[in-house]
Amino acid sequence: MTNPAPDNTRDRLLMQAELLFAQKGFAAVSVREITAAADSNLAAINYHFGNKMNLYLSVFKERWVPRAYGVRKFFKGTLSEKSNPDTSDMVRAFATAFLEGAMTEDERRCHINLMLRELTHPTEAVNIVVSEVIRPMHHDIRELIRPSLPETVNLEQLTLSIFSIISMILYFEFARPVVSLVMNQEFDLQFKSRVIDHIVSFTMDGINGINGIKDIRGLTKEETV
Amino acid sequence: MTNPAPDNTRDRLLMQAELLFAQKGFAAVSVREITAAADSNLAAINYHFGNKMNLYLSVFKERWVPRAYGVRKFFKGTLSEKSNPDTSDMVRAFATAFLEGAMTEDERRCHINLMLRELTHPTEAVNIVVSEVIRPMHHDIRELIRPSLPETVNLEQLTLSIFSIISMILYFEFARPVVSLVMNQEFDLQFKSRVIDHIVSFTMDGINGINGIKDIRGLTKEETV
DNA sequence: GTCTATAGCAGGATAGAC
DNA sequence: GTCTATCCTGCTATAGAC
Numbered sequence: 001m002t003n004p005a006p007d008n009t010r011d012r013l014l015m016q017a018e019l020l021f022a023q024k025g026f027a028a029v030s031v032r033e034i035t036a037a038a039d040s041n042l043a044a045i046n047y048h049f050g051n052k053m054n055l056y057l058s059v060f061k062e063r064w065v066p067r068a069y070g071v072r073k074f075f076k077g078t079l080s081e082k083s084n085p086d087t088s089d090m091v092r093a094f095a096t097a098f099l100e101g102a103m104t105e106d107e108r109r110c111h112i113n114l115m116l117r118e119l120t121h122p123t124e125a126v127n128i129v130v131s132e133v134i135r136p137m138h139h140d141i142r143e144l145i146r147p148s149l150p151e152t153v154n155l156e157q158l159t160l161s162i163f164s165i166i167s168m169i170l171y172f173e174f175a176r177p178v179v180s181l182v183m184n185q186e187f188d189l190q191f192k193s194r195v196i197d198h199i200v201s202f203t204m205d206g207i208n209g210i211n212g213i214k215d216i217r218g219l220t221k222e223e224t225v
Numbered sequence: 226m227t228n229p230a231p232d233n234t235r236d237r238l239l240m241q242a243e244l245l246f247a248q249k250g251f252a253a254v255s256v257r258e259i260t261a262a263a264d265s266n267l268a269a270i271n272y273h274f275g276n277k278m279n280l281y282l283s284v285f286k287e288r289w290v291p292r293a294y295g296v297r298k299f300f301k302g303t304l305s306e307k308s309n310p311d312t313s314d315m316v317r318a319f320a321t322a323f324l325e326g327a328m329t330e331d332e333r334r335c336h337i338n339l340m341l342r343e344l345t346h347p348t349e350a351v352n353i354v355v356s357e358v359i360r361p362m363h364h365d366i367r368e369l370i371r372p373s374l375p376e377t378v379n380l381e382q383l384t385l386s387i388f389s390i391i392s393m394i395l396y397f398e399f400a401r402p403v404v405s406l407v408m409n410q411e412f413d414l415q416f417k418s419r420v421i422d423h424i425v426s427f428t429m430d431g432i433n434g435i436n437g438i439k440d441i442r443g444l445t446k447e448e449t450v
Numbered sequence: 451g452t453c454t455a456t457a458g459c460a461g462g463a464t465a466g467a468c
Numbered sequence: 469g470t471c472t473a474t475c476c477t478g479c480t481a482t483a484g485a486c
Contacts, residue, residue: 026253028253031479135406167393202431203431206428255462
């Protein structure tokens with residue numbers, strides 16, 4: 001959206017603050033660092049936002065939430081191109097919106113880092129994140145998938161599945177360095193596309209979706225309920 | 226392991242530092258806070274560890290890694306009780322070791338928070354985490370599951386699946402508050418046990434494992450509940 | 451709206467007595 | 469090994485000139 005430096009101080013502060021908070025976290029970033037990066041004066045944050053915490057909240061309100069709406073729009077846009085999308089189309093559209101479309105690489109890293117920080121160490125901003133984005137996102141997907149399931153479907157299980165899809169998407173983005181280290185595999189475009197394939201396949205068929213192969217022993221299953 | 230306050234200062238410092246770092250992150254915790262919590266003197270950290278960063282690293286070396294070994298041992302212990310465990314037994318044992326066994330609630334929260342911080346914002350400690358724990362963990366599971374798959378199995382897909390299992394386990398632990406908020410469901414023991422069931426079922430059959438319901442697109446799977 | 455200057459405090463680290 | 473006292477740096481926030 002606003003990749004080149006915006007012409008007004010307030011927006012430059014928001015942009016640089018978002019980048020730095022995402023990279024290092026709230027406590028590890030100083031207002032000196034932000035104002036220097038935004039090429040503005042030390043006092044600018046207090047003038048425009050009152051204090052550092054309020055700047056942090058404004059980042060969520062004015063940058064994070066709008067971008068999340070962009071992801072949602074991209075997701076719905078992709079889906080509407082398909083006539084009669086099935087569940088796997090939805091999962092793919094969802095994963096793609098997060099991992100490939102809708103954002104530049106830097107925006108994505110930034111976006112997911114901020115979200116994750118709020119999930120793991122909530123501040124006031126977590127209320128914005130949950131009510132403006134996570135809850136609607138769950139609602140969207142649930143209502144899209146539900147029609148293709150029997151009416152007797154267990155809603156709790158469906159919601160847990162949606163969380164699981166989200167967990168994979170987030171993990172493969174934020175834990176990139178570790179994934180690369182363990183797999184000895186650069187995170188290039190080809191690999192990312194295979195990761196999305198994996199997420200779709202794992203969501204549809206679990207571990208047995210591997211290569212379309214069925215688990216040999218998976219045929220006999222004793223479920224302890 | 227050492228729930229009551231250890232009698233020597235060094236261990237008390239390590240214990241309290243771990244708790245605080247896990248709760249708030251490295252930058253947000255002051256040495257004053259740690260020494261006060263450990264009921265020791267302000268100068269104690271510098272005397273015993275040289276500086277704050279080295280204390281952080283020592284927490285990983287002396288507390289986090291040993292506990293991770295404990296989880297691994299618990300996992301292998303559970304498995305060895307089963308004769309001829311299948312893939313779902315392994316996944317269940319793995320999820321259980323992380324989410325129910327091996328640790329007290331506080332230790333678990335602490336353990337996973339520290340790990341997640343290193344995944345999202347790596348410091349020097351990430352090398353310890355990956356080489357001492359994540360890589361061996363992947364090796365364990367991969368070699369346990371592989372025999373039940375055809376020799377032609379795609380190793381990359383298998384590794385991605387293991388990451389997916391880990392991603393769910395981590396997510397349902399660290400994003401507890403959000404899960405509770407969205408589902409309007411307290412995270413009690415019963416719910417946690419349902420979450421483990423979900424992880425196993427999702428890993429085995431994906432989203433169609435819900436309620437043992439057959440895949441609506443026709444790829445039917447034998448299921449005995 | 452932007453800048454300089456500075457208040458006022460909390461941070462990590464250390465020296466040296468015991 | 470532990471404690472007190474203290475240094476110095478860096479922090480947020482503000483007051484007031486322009």
